[in-house]
Amino acid sequence: MSDKKVIAVLGATGAQGGGLVRAILNDKSGGFSARALTRDVNSDKAKALAEMGAEVVAADLDNAESLSKAFQGTYGVFAVTNFWEHYSPEKEKAQAKSIAKAAKNAGVKHIIWSTLEDTRNFIPLTDNRMPTLGDGKYKVPHFDGKGESNKYFTEQNLPVTFLNTSFYWDNFIYFGMGPKKGPDGKLALSLPSGERKLAGIAAEDIGKSAYGIFKNGSEFIGKTVAITGGNLTGKMMADSFGKALGKEVVFNAIPFDVYRGLGFPGADDLGNMFQFYHDFEDYFCGVRSVDFTKSINPELKSFDKWLDENKSKIPLD
Ligand SMILES: NC(=O)c1ccc[n+]([C@@H]2O[C@H](COP(=O)([O-])OP(=O)(O)OC[C@H]3O[C@@H](n4cnc5c(N)ncnc54)[C@H](OP(=O)(O)O)[C@@H]3O)[C@@H](O)[C@H]2O)c1
Numbered sequence: 001m002s003d004k005k006v007i008a009v010l011g012a013t014g015a016q017g018g019g020l021v022r023a024i025l026n027d028k029s030g031g032f033s034a035r036a037l038t039r040d041v042n043s044d045k046a047k048a049l050a051e052m053g054a055e056v057v058a059a060d061l062d063n064a065e066s067l068s069k070a071f072q073g074t075y076g077v078f079a080v081t082n083f084w085e086h087y088s089p090e091k092e093k094a095q096a097k098s099i100a101k102a103a104k105n106a107g108v109k110h111i112i113w114s115t116l117e118d119t120r121n122f123i124p125l126t127d128n129r130m131p132t133l134g135d136g137k138y139k140v141p142h143f144d145g146k147g148e149s150n151k152y153f154t155e156q157n158l159p160v161t162f163l164n165t166s167f168y169w170d171n172f173i174y175f176g177m178g179p180k181k182g183p184d185g186k187l188a189l190s191l192p193s194g195e196r197k198l199a200g201i202a203a204e205d206i207g208k209s210a211y212g213i214f215k216n217g218s219e220f221i222g223k224t225v226a227i228t229g230g231n232l233t234g235k236m237m238a239d240s241f242g243k244a245l246g247k248e249v250v251f252n253a254i255p256f257d258v259y260r261g262l263g264f265p266g267a268d269d270l271g272n273m274f275q276f277y278h279d280f281e282d283y284f285c286g287v288r289s290v291d292f293t294k295s296i297n298p299e300l301k302s303f304d305k306w307l308d309e310n311k312s313k314i315p316l317d
Pocket of ligand 1: 010011012013014015016017037038039040043059060061062080081082083084085142165166167168169171
């Protein structure tokens with residue numbers, strides 16, 4: 001039997017967990033093995049992970065029993081929930097609570113909870129600079145539910161690292177946020193970020209950073225670790241797009257209210273998120289440092305490097 005430390009990875013078929021599974025499997029002498037958790041062990045993504053050498057095990061965040069079973073015999077757990085599948089902070093909180101309880105039952109030695117700030121600690125619900133959402137309970141529902149859930153891990157006295165992530169640059173590929181051709185035929189990157197900086201990262205680097213945290217043993221247990229690949233203004237990103245694509249890309253700062261009103265599911269949540277990034281730029285970018293992130297993930301990609309590798313995937317129409 002292998003004496004490697006087993007890390008159970010939630011969201012293994014997704015961006016964050018997938019990055020961690022690949023980081024574990026690519027480091028043959030690292031002393032860790034990956035248990036990839038998924039609801040469907042027969043999906044193409046699950047099969048691809050098995051082929052790469054991961055142990056693929058069924059688990060469902062909505063089934064506490066399945067989590068307890070899946071965490072048995074593990075050294076570590078990487079925990080992430082997917083707000084965008086249900087748009088419910090209540091559900092996200094229930095899932096986080098189940099994860100924390102299951103980790104406690106299994107006696108895991110280190111759990112990383114992929115979380116974000118509870119924006120209500122910065123913008124109280126009574127602050128009318130942005131609408132209050134989610135039945136009058138949240139400002140940025142997909143941040144607040146995660147941040148509020150931090151307490152479930154501390155309540156269980158778990159050896160936890162809170163991993164505060166950043167905006168995925170991959171949203172420019174998969175979320176339609178990249179530059180688009182305007183009526184004048186020019187490419188414009190349109191974001192509600194004004195002149196302030198946005199902390200961003202290649203999604204794959206989140207998993208790689210989580211791996212760095214596990215490898216550091218006890219150093220980050222009981223701590224909050226915030227990561228970024230680069231803190232950049234919209235104009236800086238537009239200039240990088242221009243260089244990468246070999247065409248002019250202008251930056252267009254959309255007002256927050258206009259973005260909130262775009263009508264796609266979650267537009268109000270994301271509009272509030274961008275306003276939070278904007279209004280608390282000093283805090284948000286201040287706690288997210290490229291140098292620190294490189295210290296736990298030496299392969300960390302800059303925006304320019306990420307763009308160079310991914311520009312052909314970005315839909316421009
Ligand atoms: N986009 C951004 O810029 C950004 C930035 C920071 C944080 N985030 C946060 O990242 C989270 C999503 O992570 P991601 O992007 O890595 O996910 P993703 O690529 O969208 O994939 C979703 C993953 O969640 C798993 N999952 C969903 N529901 C599950 C359930 N009930 N039981 C077990 N597994 C479940 C899926 O596994 P199976 O389908 O295989 O079961 C899949 O692996 C969101 O909560 C979001 O708020 C996003």
